[in-house]
Amino acid sequence: MKQSEYRDLLVTDKSKAQRILFDEYLNYVYTIAFNRLRSCGSLEDVDECVSDIFKDVFDSYEYKPNQNDDIKGFISTVALRRSAAYYHKLCKNKNSISLDDENTNAFPSNENISESAEKEEIRQTLLKLIDSLGEPDSTIIIQKYYYGRSSFEISGFVSLSPAMIRVRNSRALKKLRRLLSDNEIVI
Known part of the structure; x- marks a missing residue:
């Protein structure tokens, strides 16, 4: 669309x-704004900038009749x-810190690494001890306490009656407690 065509249409039907x-021109303007603001702004900032760009263009053509023909x-x-102005405004008010900055102090974490490592080690040991119980005891323990299944549901996985599963579960827990105490693990 040329400027003269736009002006003629603007006179007859502004909207x-x-x-x-x-x-x-939406995609063209959005690409310009996005490429300029992607490093410091959000998508909402880009949308706001695009809206302001079109507002400026509309206002300019409405109030300044002597523009060149290259729309x-x-x-x-x-x-x-307008994108450059938004970029400077956003960078000036930026509350974030670049992770590439050498002067940036490390962010403190609420995670206790030694505690997490200890829990992971205990979890691995516990799984090995449960596995050492053999079948079907290990399957019964995992299904009951990890997946929260009932004795009736577990009977579908192992070919035992629900009553027999409860007996095997009780015996397997006693063995597991003994193995845990032998390995000095307290849960």
């Missing part, structure tokens, strides 16, 4: 002229300048 211009060049210039 339609703006809609056509918006539809035709795409004009929109590009407005988009670049």
Whole structure:
């Protein structure tokens, strides 16, 4: 669309002229704004910048009748300048810290690494001890206490009656307690 076509349409139907211009140049303007703001702004910031760019373009064509015939060049210039202004505004008010900055102190973590490592080691040992109980005891323990299944549900996995599963579970827990105490693990 040329400027003269846009001006003629602007005189007859302002809303339609703006809609056509918006539809035709939205992707172009959005690309310019996104490429400029992606390092410091959110998608909402990009959308806000695009809206302001089109507002500036619409206002400019409405109030300044002597513009050149290169509408795409004009929109590009407005988009670049407005995006640069948004970029500077966002960077100035930026509350985040670049992780690439050498002067940035490490962020403290609420995670206790030694405690997490100890828990993981106990978990691995516990799984090995449960596995050492053999079948079907290890399956019964895992199904009952890890997956929370009932004796009736477990009977579908192992070919034992629910009553027999409860007896095997009780015996397997006694063996497991003895193995845990032998390995000096307190749970």
